[in-house]
Amino acid sequence: MRKNRVPLSLRIPAPSTRPGDAPDFSGMVVPKAGTVERPPIDVSPRAIADISYSLIRVMDDDGKAVGPWDPKLDAALLIRGLKAMILTRAYDDRMYRAQRQGKTSFYMKCTGEEAVAVAQTLAIERDDMCFTSYRQQGVLITREYPIVQMMNQVYSNAADPLKGRQLPIMYSSKDFGFFSISGNLGTQFPQAVGWAMASAYKGDDRIAISWVGDGTTAEGDFHHALNFASVYRAPVILNVVNNQWAISSFAGIAGAGESTFASRATGYGLPGLRVDGNDFLAVYAATQWAAERARSNHGATLIELFTYRAEGHSTSDDPSRYRPADEAKAWPLGDPIERLKKHLIARGDWSEELHQTAVKDAAEQVRAANAEASAIGTLGEGQGPDRGTMFDDVFKEMPPHLRRQRQQVGV
Amino acid sequence: MPAMNMIQALNSALDVMLARDPNVLIFGEDVGYFGGVFRVTDGLQKKHGLTRCFDTPIGEAGIVGAAIGMGAYGLRPVVEIQFADYIYPAYDQLVSEAARLRYRSAGDFTVPMTVRTPYGGGIFGGQTHSQSPEALFTHVAGLKTVVPSTPYDAKGLLIAAIEDDDPVIFLEPKRIYNGPFNGHHDQPVQPWNKHPASDVPEGHYTVPLGKANVVREGSAITILSYGTMVHVALASAEEAGIDAEVIDLRTLLPLDLETVVASVEKTGRCVILQEATLTSGFGAELAALVQEHCFYHLEAPIERVAGWDTPYPHAFEWDYFPGPRRVIEAMRRAMEA
Ligand SMILES: Cc1ncc(C[n+]2csc(CCOP(=O)(O)OP(=O)(O)O)c2C)c(N)n1
Numbered sequence: 032m033r034k035n036r037v038p039l040s041l042r043i044p045a046p047s048t049r050p051g052d053a054p055d056f057s058g059m060v061v062p063k064a065g066t067v068e069r070p071p072i073d074v075s076p077r078a079i080a081d082i083s084y085s086l087i088r089v090m091d092d093d094g095k096a097v098g099p100w101d102p103k104l105d106a107a108l109l110i111r112g113l114k115a116m117i118l119t120r121a122y123d124d125r126m127y128r129a130q131r132q133g134k135t136s137f138y139m140k141c142t143g144e145e146a147v148a149v150a151q152t153l154a155i156e157r158d159d160m161c162f163t164s165y166r167q168q169g170v171l172i173t174r175e176y177p178i179v180q181m182m183n184q185v186y187s188n189a190a191d192p193l194k195g196r197q198l199p200i201m202y203s204s205k206d207f208g209f210f211s212i213s214g215n216l217g218t219q220f221p222q223a224v225g226w227a228m229a230s231a232y233k234g235d236d237r238i239a240i241s242w243v244g245d246g247t248t249a250e251g252d253f254h255h256a257l258n259f260a261s262v263y264r265a266p267v268i269l270n271v272v273n274n275q276w277a278i279s280s281f282a283g284i285a286g287a288g289e290s291t292f293a294s295r296a297t298g299y300g301l302p303g304l305r306v307d308g309n310d311f312l313a314v315y316a317a318t319q320w321a322a323e324r325a326r327s328n329h330g331a332t333l334i335e336l337f338t339y340r341a342e343g344h345s346t347s348d349d350p351s352r353y354r355p356a357d358e359a360k361a362w363p364l365g366d367p368i369e370r371l372k373k374h375l376i377a378r379g380d381w382s383e384e385l386h387q388t389a390v391k392d393a394a395e396q397v398r399a400a401n402a403e404a405s406a407i408g409t410l411g412e413g414q415g416p417d418r419g420t421m422f423d424d425v426f427k428e429m430p431p432h433l434r435r436q437r438q439q440v441g442v
Numbered sequence: 443m444p445a446m447n448m449i450q451a452l453n454s455a456l457d458v459m460l461a462r463d464p465n466v467l468i469f470g471e472d473v474g475y476f477g478g479v480f481r482v483t484d485g486l487q488k489k490h491g492l493t494r495c496f497d498t499p500i501g502e503a504g505i506v507g508a509a510i511g512m513g514a515y516g517l518r519p520v521v522e523i524q525f526a527d528y529i530y531p532a533y534d535q536l537v538s539e540a541a542r543l544r545y546r547s548a549g550d551f552t553v554p555m556t557v558r559t560p561y562g563g564g565i566f567g568g569q570t571h572s573q574s575p576e577a578l579f580t581h582v583a584g585l586k587t588v589v590p591s592t593p594y595d596a597k598g599l600l601i602a603a604i605e606d607d608d609p610v611i612f613l614e615p616k617r618i619y620n621g622p623f624n625g626h627h628d629q630p631v632q633p634w635n636k637h638p639a640s641d642v643p644e645g646h647y648t649v650p651l652g653k654a655n656v657v658r659e660g661s662a663i664t665i666l667s668y669g670t671m672v673h674v675a676l677a678s679a680e681e682a683g684i685d686a687e688v689i690d691l692r693t694l695l696p697l698d699l700e701t702v703v704a705s706v707e708k709t710g711r712c713v714i715l716q717e718a719t720l721t722s723g724f725g726a727e728l729a730a731l732v733q734e735h736c737f738y739h740l741e742a743p744i745e746r747v748a749g750w751d752t753p754y755p756h757a758f759e760w761d762y763f764p765g766p767r768r769v770i771e772a773m774r775r776a777m778e779a
């Protein structure tokens with residue numbers, strides 16, 4: 032060791048609380064609703080760099096919409112959004128149980144994050160293309176994709192539109208503007224940029240939107256997407272769903288302790304908005320801003336949706352092994368369904384009774400769909416997909432070696 | 443000696459090496475506090491400290507790139523890629539960098555790194571939790587590739603891999619983490635503690651890289667296998683009532699060609715098993731070697747049993763997995779030829 036120098040030390044980030052500790056969000060800065068400015072859509076990204084360190088919020092503690100980001104939506108649209116969130120949650124609960132009952136191999140819920148996919152889907156057009164991660168089932172539900180079809184996919188049964196080939200929840204539907212989900216994290220981000228570049232190349236008016244988790248921002252693909260989106264001014268909305276956890280790793284492992292995810296945009300010359308992800312109105316407003324910017328040829332926006340993964344990562348996970356058991360309940364930004372409900376009631380457009388009816392209707396819709404899907408088959412039970420299709424779609428035309436292999440299977 | 447399953451044996455290998463060599467450190471996604479999604483690093487952070495076993499950002503290229511830099515400094519990083527299916531972002535670091543650093547620097551810089559990763563099917567993991575990419579590594583000049591099939595071997599091979607001065611890809615057959623699954627998916631799997639190879643010494647020992655293991659002696663036919671397929675081979679030999687010699691290769695590169703050749707010269711027949719897709723798989727390399735070295739002893743064409751050349755289909759797990767039925771058919775064909 033040379034004189035006058037301190038020995039270096041390796042820093043490993045760690046969260047402030049672990050199982051057995053009381054949840055602690057005291058270090059979290061939550062600005063008051065309505066305090067962040069809403070810049071014009073053609074603003075220079077550098078001029079609004081500070082927004083990426085703040086938090087866009089619209090609903091105040093009483094459920095009232097305040098400030099420049101209030102999207103001033105009519106009641107019908109909000110009720111549609113609320114019902115889609117309720118249905119998403121009911122669907123998740125049912126499918127989670129189905130996995131526990133052995134009806135499928137795997138499931139992932141988006142509980143606590145429903146506002147992200149639902150509000151964002153409502154803020155874009157029906158023919159805009161969604162490149163989701165595995166936690167935006169709310170997109171399909173908001174676009175009224177049949178729930179029974181989603182279940183058929185989860186059950187890998189004879190009616191599975193993906194013919195039993197994909198892991199449960201890895202949906203795909205071109206008709207519904209929903210790009211095939213990959214299990215490999217982050218790959219969809221640059222693909223969404225490419226789709227958006229194609230729309231621009233063709234002189235079309237469609238935009239693309241994509242989502243990754245906080246953890247996934249560490250993948251190279253995240254950075255390729257931002258760079259390409261900036262260089263080619265691609266009409267795309269790039270979202271980071273910061274739900275604080277990536278399986279067992281707190282967001283600090285992805286770098287959240289050093290800067291915000293939204294602020295990653297600034298270095299690439301993109302606007303970065305940071306939004307209360309459990310505030311339906313704020314999520315809608317930020318997405319609407321980004322969509323207008325993209326449609327006006329001003330290019331891409333990065334949005335960080337600040338939220339919380341209220342349940343386990345997947346059916347294979349037990350979060351009580353790595354975080355305080357009641358951390359979800361202590362999340363300072365509340366629950367997206369409860370918050371929108373409160374807002375609608377405060378406006379006089381909703382009531383406790385209407386809400387209870389909506390919850391019951393969603394449960395009934397899910398129950399009926401599940402009965403229908405289960406009657407066809409569940410993984411390994413009842414009618415499964417046709418084995419003969421196992422060799423289809425590897426290529427457009429089946430090459431001879433696959434024909435030979437198909438013959439060996441005897442199908 | 444305590445009975446260990448493969449997860450415990452791997453954990454023990456890491457524990458032993460952390461205690462023995464301060465230059466050994468472990469990192470990867472979820473391996474720190476939580477102990478890994480398959481629990482292989484369970485308790486190691488608590489026991490050895492935060493800087494000895496820690497979580498990384500989700501960036502496989504970053505994990506392997508950082509390990510190369512650490513290795514060049516003189517550390518012995520052992521990194522985990524959560525599933526082999528997620529190793530591809532790190533492929534450039536492995537192929538263009540780790541594999542060639544010694545060669546391109548004329549021995550000036552080296553990479554004593556071990557990359558552990560669970561691989562293989564049979565768990566209804568769909569296309570992104572089931573792949574067997576071993577041939578993508580054996581094809582690269584400068585990488586060693588190891589695949590254990592029992593708890594005893596897993597520990598001894600992992601220690602040997604960590605102590606090796608070159609980069610080693612250590613593929614863990616996740617279907618047999620908890621018991622020697624033999625391909626009969628409709629039958630319960632015996633836990634490892636019923637198997638002699640679960641007798642794992644607590645301390646340091648090695649199973650040398652580059653040495654195959656004849657796990658069943660026989661004179662009628664040679665079965666070459668590794669990983670989960672070793673247990674499929676053993677079950678198939680019993681059920682077929684054929685006096686098969688089953689070889690567990692243990693290390694694909696460097697390969698113990700001597701043991702392979704001696705066996706095939708004795709039996710005159712050879713069936714090669716791999717879970718991976720058939721075309722350009724490691725089995726093709728084995729078939730070529732057997733043909734080159736044993737041609738005049740062969741009494742039948744070499745048979746390969748492998749995964750089909752499609753992505754791994756979720757619902758068709760057992761049509762896809764090369765189980766005992768297909769292995770026995772191949773053995774019979776080789777016997778009757
Ligand atoms: C390339 C790649 N590496 C690792 C994994 C394993 N994996 C699946 S989900 C996950 C955590 C992702 O966390 P985040 O991006 O925050 O999304 P969230 O699950 O919180 O929605 C990991 C490590 C993977 N699927 N793909």
Ligand SMILES: [Mg+2]
Pocket residue numbers: 244245246272273274275276277278340
């Ligand atoms: Mg996350």
